[in-house]
Amino acid sequence: MTSTIEPVRHGSSIGQPLTRRDGPLKVKGQARFAADNLPPGTLHAALCVSKIARGRVKSLDVAAAEAHPGVVKVMTPENAPKLSKDPDLKDVPFTFRIDVLQNDKVRYANQPIAVVIAESLEAATEGARLLAPTYEEETPRIGLDAGEVFTPDAVGVGAPPEQVDGDVEAGLASAAKTFTGTYETPAQYHNAMEPHAAVASWDGDKLHLFMPTQGLAIAQGRLAGLFGIKPTDIHIDSPYLGGGFGSKGVPAGPQVLACMAARLTGKPVKLVPTRSQMYGPMGHRGPTRQTLRLGADEAGKLMALDHHILTASSSFDDFFEPAGRVTTTLYASKSTAIRHEAVRLDTGTPLFMRGPGEASGSVAIESALDELAFDLNMDPLEFRLANYAEVEPFSGKPFSSKALRECYAQGAKAFGWAGRPLKPRQTRDKDGFLVGTGVGTATFPALIFEGMARAEIRADGSGTVEIGALDMGQGAWTALAQIAADGLGLGMEELTFNMGSSDLPNAGIAGGSGHTATAGNAIHAAAQDVIGQLTELAVNDQASPLFGAGNAGVTAAGGRLTRRDDPSRSETFSAILNRAGRAKIEGKGKAGADAAAQKSYAMHAHGAVFAEVKVDPDLGQVRVSRLVGAFAAGRIINPHLVRSQYYGGMIWGLSFALHEKAEMDPRTGRFLNDNLAEYHVPVNADIPAMEAILIPEEDSVVNTLGVKGVGEIGITGTAGAIANAVWHATGIRVRDIPITLDKLLG
Amino acid sequence: MILFDYTRAATVADALATGRQPGAAFLAAGTNLVDLMKGGVTNPERIIDITRLPGLSGIEAKPDGSLRIGALARNSDVADDPHVAKTYPMVAEALLAGASAQLRNAATVGGNLMQRTRCQYFTDAVSPCNKRQPGSGCAALGHATRIHAVQGWSEQCIATHPSDFCVPLAALDASVEIEGQGGTRSVKLTEFHLLPGDHPERETVLEPGELITALTLPAEAARFAGNARYLKVRDRTSYAFAVVSAAAAMILDGGKIGQARLAFGGLALKPWRVTEAEASLAGKAPSPEAYAEAARIALDGAKPTGEANAFKIELARRVAVRALTLAAAGTPARLPALPASPFGIV
Structure with a gap:
């Protein structure tokens, strides 16, 4: 950076590593989360959710549930308060279709099909069980091969599904070395610690909600539309969220159901979904199958970079994991193309999940890059530097700031990258474990x-x-x-x-x-x-x-x-x-956003993540032994909190690479691991010594304060670095994420 | 709410009398039972809380050299008992490799034997499951996952038993002390759990109303203390069930294996001890070849129940070889920081 930004600080708080005030x-x-609130007279609601993934509800034993002591009311499509707007109507941007008892159709497993409202949570829960639903079941479409492939209109939030810059076929034809590989990433669930709770009460046409949300005004707008009231007549308290990761960006169906239940009974209603009920109506990271075709000349310059993505949305709404987006910004190549295709499945609608697009796309492209680097006999870091994007690919815009070289350099130094053997399966530690190292580039757009x-x-x-x-x-x-x-x-x-x-x-x-x-x-x-x-x-x-x-x-x-x-x-x-x-x-x-600046500049945060893994040569069990990330994200407001964000992101990257996968029975569309015992995320004992290096970066363009985001970038780069390290340790390239021990038995 | 009777038994006799009533279930820590009740998997009508029964939580070294562990002893107390750690190190190692610290602080050893399978089709409370609802079928059979059995399964049930603790107990010839109306009887742990056969709903030899009061490790078990390890391969370092585990122990006698013990977890609906494999080691010098032969014998007859668990057969052979290798190298003076982990070698 040549320019120096005007000092914006008058005092001395910015830049200080203060600990969390809360x-x-x-x-x-003592921090009151939504579900900690219990206004006088509050009734408890429990969801009855579908055990099938496709079909319709034939019957519910409402009488049995209502006869249970303590049950006040059962809310079904028959008696649910009429909404002012079809919940499937997408007339406002950023609206997702929700299931709020508008009919008897079942579109995915764990879809709410009734709500039992009672004087206690126990009575409501038993009431929900007593409903004993029967179904008319159709064969569900589960898995990326189950649907008909089409090209969506847009991916992510309004991004084009296809982008082409140059002629990749010609690039591949002229390349000295080419590589083609297909990588799969599974459906993953946000699993915020705090469920999507809601405590709703009505005063006439005014609605009060204790509800965790990542977007207060978005929630007000959505609820106002559904209930035919003014957004300003909706008051939402959301002082703390126990994690959101994207899943609380828009109100989830069950939160709307709490408002409906409160309207139906005329009393405050508290509804807290169970963990398994969060696998369905709260969004997830859509699965991907990504094929990368790469070509490079003798010197290791990329001639072609072709990224094809097959992903999935639900049968009834659109969110397509934009896994190719990362390829449009990350590396310089003579020709680049991305293309997204999709199928429709009988699952809940996917949603943005921490690092949407970048997280899934990054693990594939970072893996493929290493596969080609090995063919070229090049060090993976050197290969990345040889294809360093000085300007943003596709747009050709200069970066508002990009201290990625410094990230590579300082990260490599702290990690001790120099002298790494190019060949895999070269190193063992004193106990005989295979040792490997890998690198991945981290990137995420700097949005405002x-x-x-x-x-x-x-x-x-x-x-x-x-x-x-x-x-x-x-x-x-x-x-x-x-x-x-x-x-x-x-x-x-x-x-x-x-x-x-x-x-x-x-x-x-x-x-x-x-x-x-x-x-x-x-x-x-x-x-x-x-x-x-x-x-x-x-x-x-x-x-x-x-x-x-x-x-x-x-x-x-x-x-x-x-x-x-x-x-x-x-x-x-x-x-x-x-x-x-x-x-x-x-x-x-x-x-x-400053439209003029956005027209002239590309704005992204960057980083480099280095991983060392140990793998048991016989048993396949993997242990990440070191993780070093160096990140440049503009002005750092609080280095203590930012470092925690990087650690959290890198741990999520580890989780992506080695652990997370939602499993469904393809015959029924039901989940096999919709709980935190069996949907694995890492435990403390899985997390190695970590280092997050904060690379100074001044940016006078991105915004007045010169800050970029740090919340999501840590996942990107990390999963790929670990996948590369596992290959380097074992010589086995696992292209089917997560990398579990059965895939490393050789 | 689900209505059930709750009574607290004051004496064993009291527990036995109420436990015989239909729909009764004994409650100790409830780390498994309460979850299953909340999930609607099991719906006992009568809960008999046995946690206050006197005299059932002791850990006692007997004059004859055996060890008696009361059924209500906590997993963590047994694991931390200096005598247990020194004399039956692989029992301590297995306990510490199980669940989480919080669960170990609550869970009892008797409850550990009684824990139910983690088969997803059993715990989801809706799929056909012969164990949960006899005669309804086995939903797992058409979609076996990595937790399903490769040994001892039947067309009626392919579930596995999830315990770590039971694996070294089986290897060390532990026995289960059972009180019933007819008095006290003792059953070998290897005979306590039943394979599914045609009646997967029958999981143990316990008759209605019978209560586990203690476990006994025979004096003979202490002779393995110097060469005994539990090894657990799993998908994360803690709070995960075994993909495959093994307890291996031997008595070395003048450079030869005098006696060996070998049992597996994660393979079957009971801890899978293979005495033929043990016998193959007797009299041989410890060697990779001898271990490989024992491992081969141990997995004889193993059959996957689907694509997803076929790898467990080869993995189990390797786990056996590694566990035997570790055991031959000698029990470490102190338990490793990551007990039973391949990365926990000291």
Whole structure:
């Protein structure tokens, strides 16, 4: 980077490794999550879900359920409150079809088919069992080979399914070496620790909800449409989320059912789905079968990069895992093409899941790249550097910043990459385990959405910042408050910071790794507005030591405005406001994408992940022994929280490579592992010593604060690095993810 | 809510009397039973809480050299007992390789024997399952997964028993002390669990109302202490059932194997001890060839139940060879940080 960005910090909070402000509450069990709320008179609801994947419900024994002591009401398609809008209508962008008892059709296993409302959870649960549904069953379509292949209109969120840059066939024909390989990734489920709970109560046509959501305004809009009320008549409290990972981006069917049940009974209703009930109506990462065709010249320059993806959506809605997107930004190639195709299956609709597209696509392309590098007799890192994208492929735009070279260099150094043998199965440790190492490139777009915030400074010198931002565990309560404190020139202790409620200014969706950029820049703008007004007061007031300094001539810090050219002349916020007879100054701020900058620049975060694995040569069991990631993601607001995000991402990458897979019985479409005992994610004992290196990166283009997202990038690169390390250890290339021990028995 | 009677037994006699009633189930820690009740897999009408029965949680070294473990002893207490760790190291290693620390702190040894299969078609409470609903069929048969059996299965049931603990117990000739109306009887652990045959709903030799009161490890078992290991191959390092596990032990006598013991977990509906394989080792010098031969014999007659579990046969051979190799090398002075893991060698 040649340019240096204007300093935006007035104070000293940004950049500090503060621990989570909500940490003590969470450790003591005092942070109130949605399901912790129980307004007086609350009834408990339990879902009855389908045990078949396709067909219709023939009967429900409502009488038996209602006869059970404590059961108040059974809600079925017969008596469910009429909605103002067909829940399958997609008239507003970002709407997903949900199953809220609109009819007797079954579209996937675990679909809600009735709700039992009772005085206790136990009675509701038993009531749901007593419904003993019978079905008219049709043969379900399960697995990527079960449906008819077609090209979707769009993949991910509005991305084109096909993109071509140059002639890949010609590129392959002219290549000195080519490689073709097919990789599969399974359906994965978000499995946030906190279920999609909802505690709903109605007051006339006003709805109150305790509900975890990654998008307050999106949820208000969706519910307003369904219930025919104004979005502003819906109040949602969502101060903490026990993880979301995309699955709480839009209200899930069961959360809407809680609102319907409350309307039907006229009482507050609490509905918390069970773990297994989360495998279906809450979205998942769609499975993929990815074929990569690569060609390179003698020097290792990519001549062709062709990425074909087969994925799946549900029979009734569209979300197509955009696994090819990563190929349009990652490496320079003379010709590149991506093409997505899909089938429709009798499963719930897939959804964005942490690193949507990039996570699945990255494991395939990073594996394929290593397979070709080996053919070329090239070091995998050298091969990546030989194909370093100086400008964004396809668009040809320069990057707003890209410290990826530095990530490779520092990551390789910390890991000890140099001297790695090219051939696989060369190294054993003292105990006889096969040792291998691998690298993968990490990347994720730097997104920003529209968001708003408000701020004020009061005559007593204290301040408040308010925004409908959301903490799903990433640390927003802390990082955003740091931005707010610096923006207002206050210490953290003088600042009141509120978030997590729909009564506060809309901060957009906490997703796409864009929340710190969106909410942070909105907060910064609101604070700037306040400081601007305060400055205006001071510099035009002859009684102020700042008189005549000019609007740009002061800085705010420590609760004071200070002349830039003479730090000895300053005044407290309190003095300025009191003299002006003002109780407070209020300001507003907005954030959003800068269209001009987006037209001129490609914006992404980058990183490099290095993995070392040990594999038992006889038994196939794999142990990741080291993980080092180096990431460049613009300005780092809080290195402690950011490092945790990278660790979490890398652990998810490990989970992707070695553990996660939803298993279904192809005959019935029912899940075989819809619980956390059998749907494996790693345990502590699976996680090695990890290192996350924060590579400094300044970016004056991406947004005012210069921040990029860090939430998702850690998964990308990691899964591929581990897959490559397993190959390097064993000489066995597993193209069917996850890499389990049965595939390594040789 | 599901209504059931709950009574707390004050004495063993009390438990035996109530336990005979139809639909009764004994409750110890409930780490398995309560989950199954919540999932609608089993619906006992009468729960008899035996956790307060006096005198059933001791771990006692007897003058004759045997060890008596009360049925209500916690898994973690047994695993941490210095005498157990020293004298029956593979029992401790197997216990520590099971479940999670929280579960081990609650679960009892008697309950461990009584735990039900993790077959997904049994636990889903809806699929045809001869074990859950006799005569309904076996849904697993057409779609066996990696947890299903390769030994001792029948067309009626291909489930496996999930216990780690039972594997070294089987290898060491442990016996189960059972109280019933007719008094006390003792059954060898290898004969306690039943193979599915035509009656997978019958899982153990327990008659209605009978109660496990203790486990006994014979004095002979202590002779294996110097060369005994439990090895568990699994899909993650903790909180995962064995894909395949093995308990291997031997008595070395002047450079030769005097006696050997070998039992497997993850292969069948009971801990799978193969005395023919053990016998093949007797009198031989410890060697890779001898282990391979024993492993070959041990997997004789093994048959996969589907594509997904065919690998377990070869894996089991390799696990046997490795476990025997580790056992021959000597029991480590201290249990490894990752007990029973291939990566836990000390």
